Each structure stands twice: as C-alpha cells, then as structure tokens.
Amino acid sequence: MKIPTRVPELGFYYHYKHDPSEPANNYAYEVMGVGAHTEEDDVFFVVYRPLYESSVYQAGKLFDIRPLEMWMGNVEKTGGPRFTKITDVGVITELEEIKKKMYGS
Numbered sequence: 079m080k081i082p083t084r085v086p087e088l089g090f091y092y093h094y095k096h097d098p099s100e101p102a103n104n105y106a107y108e109v110m111g112v113g114a115h116t117e118e119d120d121v122f123f124v125v126y127r128p129l130y131e132s133s134v135y136q137a138g139k140l141f142d143i144r145p146l147e148m149w150m151g152n153v154e155k156t157g158g159p160r161f162t163k164i165t166d167v168g169v170i171t172e173l174e175e176i177k178k179k180m181y182g183s
Contacts (some may be wrong), residue, residue, distance in 0.1 A: 091108075
C-alpha cells in the first residue's frame with residue numbers, strides 16, 4: 079500500500095460554496111481522519127462530518143466520506159481549492175460550540 083503524502087490536517091474546513099455572509103457553520107465541516115479502502119490498494123477517503131443539518135446528519139449523525147484526491151484538489155470551475163482549512167480562532171471557537179450542540183463532543 080502506498081501511503082499518501084498529502085492529507086488534510088484534523089480540524090475545521092469550509093467548502094468552496096461557503097458564503098461568508100451566512101452563519102459560520104454554512105458549508106463547514108470537521109475532518110475526523112483519513113481512511114484506506116480495505117479491498118483496494120491506494121484508495122483513500124477523507125472522513126468528515128457536517129456542522130450544519132445536512133442529510134447525513136439528519137440520517138443519524140453519520141459521517142461523510144470523499145475521495146482524498148477530490149478533497150485535496152481544486153474545483154474545475156473556479157480553479158481554487160475545494161476545501162480550505164479554517165484558521166480564524168473566533169470562527170473555530172464558534173464551530174466548537176456548534177459541534178458540541180450537534181454531536182455532544
């Protein structure tokens with residue numbers, strides 16, 4: 079198995095569709111880790127959860143997964159990154175509170 083050289087750090091991210099004029103949790107996600115496909119070598123996924131009431135949240139607080147390559151890549155129509163790590167301490171604090179309310183931890 080070839081281990082990927084680029085993986086996202088754990089933490090909070092915005093999807094490129096995030097609108098800064100909307101609440102802090104608009105298109106916000108928490109990366110939980112990276113997993114490997116058990117049957118296919120060199121197939122990796124980012125495991126994450128939404129910080130807004132998406133369909134996976136409403137279906138039992140499930141996790142989302144996305145191919146690592148897609149997570150780390152750029153959006154074709156904008157040329158920018160699909161996900162951007164959130165580094166603003168105030169936003170992180172707000173998202174931590176939202177996470178506690180949604181997931182209990």
